[in-house]
Amino acid sequence: MSKFRLLHIGLDDTDSKDGMCTTYVGAVVVDRLREMGVKIFDYPRLIRLNPNWVLKTRGNCAISIEVETRAELIPKIKQIVFETVEQLAELDHETTNPGVAFLEGGDIPEELKTYSKKVIQDIVTIDEAENLAKRIGAEVFKFKIGRGIVGALAAIGEELKQDKTYELVAYRVPNNRGTKRKIDRESVFKMNELTYPSTFDNIDLATGEIRITPHTPCPILYGIRAENPQTAVKAHNIVKALEPIERWVIYKTNQATDEHIRDARISKVQAERSFMVRGEVCKKPRIIRGGHVIFRIRDESGGIDCAAYEPTRKFRETVMKLTVGDVIKAYGGVKQKPSLPLTINLEKIEVIKLSPVLEKVNPVCSLCGKRMKSAGKRKGFMCKHCKLKLPKEAVRFEEMPRLITLGVYEVPPRARRHLAKPLIRLSPQVW
């Protein structure tokens, strides 16, 4: 009889806007467990949760780690997890409410898998999480109000058997945190050249902005997103950090997979969640104050506003080319602002059908072949040369060229959600 056991560890809500990051807490736990000789199974997982939930943490990510260990080491492993969370979590912050979950055994119960999908796409209460833990025999531990147990359990239950990506995250030494990140810009461009599209979102080509370094005071120096762990390591070896790296880790993740998005009819769309709806443009795009572009679509069940906000830059210009009658799929998170209609904050659109745009043109003279002029208001048309006259009913309608083609359009990397699947990942032959 084997004395080895599988143990799933889940962590969530250890960070705040002022620093720390749950991925760092996870990386430290992984290193401490390795130091005591515990075998980490596969890669630790970084699971992004519903990005539109109002109570979310900054990046709304949870971590899970699966270990294979001798049974007698389990209490020691749990102790290391608790100590690390206590030491690193931003417990002084009112909104930081860490949670830890443990589940023994290899197979993930179906009920937990369903629950994880719900935490990624919908909203789950702390009570729901606790009740589920009891039913499936998972242990959960709450720090303060312990909202983190919601994500800690969800991270254990999302095994990433379907679509997944990887992120290699490198961390700064404590003394440097909060200061400007020092990284060789050229090396990032070189890395992108040599590894894209097996790595992605390295650079925003429109602005030249490096995307692998965050702009927050968190411990992350950079994160490289990749289709597989080998390319992530290759890219990491090309990037030159101009400051020491304390440690790095590779996470398997649901980032860039669109896992947050559910297909729905427009009448079923709810605030604080993300959807893909198919509809016909029923109100032309217009620019509103702040440079945002708003238009409206409808299906047989109802209508909804769609918005391309100012930070999406060039994507707004694409959206402006839509017109009434066009059929699109709209992808995005839904927000409810007081006294405003429900609005989809667009992450991408697919243009499925373009409606013909007709414009009135004057008829051509049948004698000389030149374009006729208006003979005056409601007086029809006249040829200047031949003096030929035609009634106003002779007006012609011509189909205008459309400035947009069928296809998928997305917001630039700088405006992209962690979970949103970039276009480059939609084509199956990319790697």
Ligand SMILES: [Zn+2]
């Ligand atoms: Zn003429």
